[in-house]
Amino acid sequence: xxxxxxxxxxxxxxxxxxxxxxxxxxxxxxxxxxxxxxxxxxxxxxxxxxxxxxxxxxxxxxxxxxxxxxxxxxxxxxxxxxxxxxxxxxxxxxxxx
Numbered sequence: 001x002x003x004x005x006x007x008x009x010x011x012x013x014x015x016x017x018x019x020x021x022x023x024x025x026x027x028x029x030x031x032x033x034x035x036x037x038x039x040x041x042x043x044x045x046x047x048x049x050x051x052x053x054x055x056x057x058x059x060x061x062x063x064x065x066x067x068x069x070x071x072x073x074x075x076x077x078x079x080x081x082x083x084x085x086x087x088x089x090x091x092x093x094x095x096x097x
Contacts, residue, residue, distance in 0.1 A: 001013070001016065001021060001022065001023050001024070002023075002024045002026065003016075003023060003024070003025050003026065004026045004027075004028045004041060005027075005028055005029075006027070006028065006029040006031070009025075010025045010027065013025045026041065027040065027041070028040055028041030028042045029041075029042055029043070030042045030043060030045070030046040031043070032046075050070070050072055053070070054068075054070060057070075
């Protein structure tokens with residue numbers, strides 16, 4: 001069995017291994033919190049999804065002359081937010097992290 005995921009998925013894979021099931025664990029996380037890696041599996045998808053959503057609501061906000069609030073989920077969502085807004089070339093954002 002191949003398990004791709006974060007802490008919870010890999011803990012589950014470890015339990016399966018303890019039951020005698022052959023398991024390969026591949027770390028992947030939307031939070032990009034893996035040591036020694038620039039990007040993790042899932043992080044690029046997260047950024048592209050955030051950018052796609054921002055792009056969809058951007059025109060509406062501009063046409064109504066309104067601000068838009070975007071919430072990004074994840075353990076360390078500030079990282080996703082910073083990377084997303086830097087790709088979108090915007091420099092006004094708030095993060096509570």
